[in-house]
Amino acid sequence: MADDGSESAIERYKRLRAERLAGPTTWVDPAPPLAQDGLWRGLTREGEMRLLVARASVTARAITARLACSDDTARIAGELATAALLVRSTLNPEAQVQVSILNTGSAGRLLADVWAGEAGLRVSIARPEARASKDGPLLGGGLMQVSRSRAGREPYVSSTNFLESGIETSMMEYLLHSEQILSLLRVEVAVQDGVATDAVGFLVQAMPEGSRADLERLVRNLEALDPLRDAMTESDPDARAWAGRLLDGFRWDQVAREQVSFACRCSRERVLALLAGLPREDIEDMVRRGEPAETTCEFCRAVYRVATPDLTGLLSPGH
Ligand SMILES: [Zn+2]
Structure with a gap:
């Protein structure tokens, strides 16, 4: 304070900053019900840590039911859906991220596609019927490609090794090596009769402002933490109490929300466009045999049948 009791600009700034840092965590209300999938983001007030908490249970149920998964591949589909949802939100809040995993495991190639706007998420597995007990390990080493795209721009694709240890560790490696962000990713999936009934997860990222002591505190908090799945309840769908324990010792706020649901982008128009790109002889052959293309x-798993007259149409001028 100055001699006359008035506050200087610097004193005022310091006082306001201290007040802001000291207040309780603020939340973006209202929290959506458990039946609405999505994620929320939190940020510590001094910028040391970023937290993302995701729920993709309804989406994972729809994905795994459509793919007719085994219990084993349902777990993988749920993990990949949740991880892709979290990673997209850190990489590209406005647009689309595709994660493609080419690996030697018995489940074959995996693909996740997640986008903002109308907020959709979908997953494919080459061999959804695979079982570890019969077919061997579902995931093997390989390559993971992450493609980020925005309307009207070329996608940006980066590749990293896909590790046999699985989706969580491969994603963390990707974020560390491709994005230079130290991240901790956990996903929890519950499976029943080939359907992923619960799929939740969280991602904590250490921002450049964070110190080693901050990280150590976070790891200590994590050790004592209950599963996220048990913490998301009808009365606390955000798992606020759980998040408070995870970020115990930090001053932080919930800063944003996103919604997501299962959606597919396939259409008859896309199928026709794909067929139109085939060599002319192949289409002529299908027309000659009189069999619809399927x-x-x-x-x-929507089935598209293109009958002979439509195939003939693809051969006419203009195609
Ligand atoms: Zn589709």
Whole structure:
């Protein structure tokens, strides 16, 4: 204070900053009900840590039911859906992220596609019927490609190794090596009769402002933490109490929310466009045999049949 009791600009700034840092966590209200999938983001007030908490249970149920998964592949589909939802939100809040995993495991190639706007999420698995007990380990080493795209721009694709240890560790490696962000990712999936009934997860990222002591505190908090799945309840769908324990010792706020649901982007127009891209002889061959062309969407399993007259149409000028 100055001699006359008035507050200087610097004193005022310090006082306001201290008040802001000291207040309780603020929340973006209202929290959506458990039946609404999505994620929320939290940020510590001094910028040391970022937290994302996701629930993709309803979406994972729809994905795994459509793919007719085994219990084993349902777990993987739930993990990949939740991880892709979390990672998209850190990489590209406005647009689309696709994660493609080419690996030597018995489940074959995995693909997750998640986008903002109308907020959709879909997953495909090459061999959803695979079982570890019969077919061997579902996931093997390989390559993970992450593609980020925005309307009207070329996608940006980066590749990293896919590790046999699985989706969580491979994603953390990707975020560390491709994005230079130290991240901790956990996903929890429950499966019953080939359907992922619960799929939740969280991602904590250490921002450049964070110190080693901050990280150590976070790891200590994590050790004592209950599963996130048990913490998300009808009366606390955000798992606020759980998040308070995870970020115990930090001053922080919940800053944003996103919604997501299962959606597919396949359509008859896309199938026709794909057929139109085939060599002319192949289409002529299908017309000669008089058999409809049939294709099944790898994500939602919708079946598209293109009858001979439409195939003939693809051969006419203008195609
Ligand atoms: Zn589809």
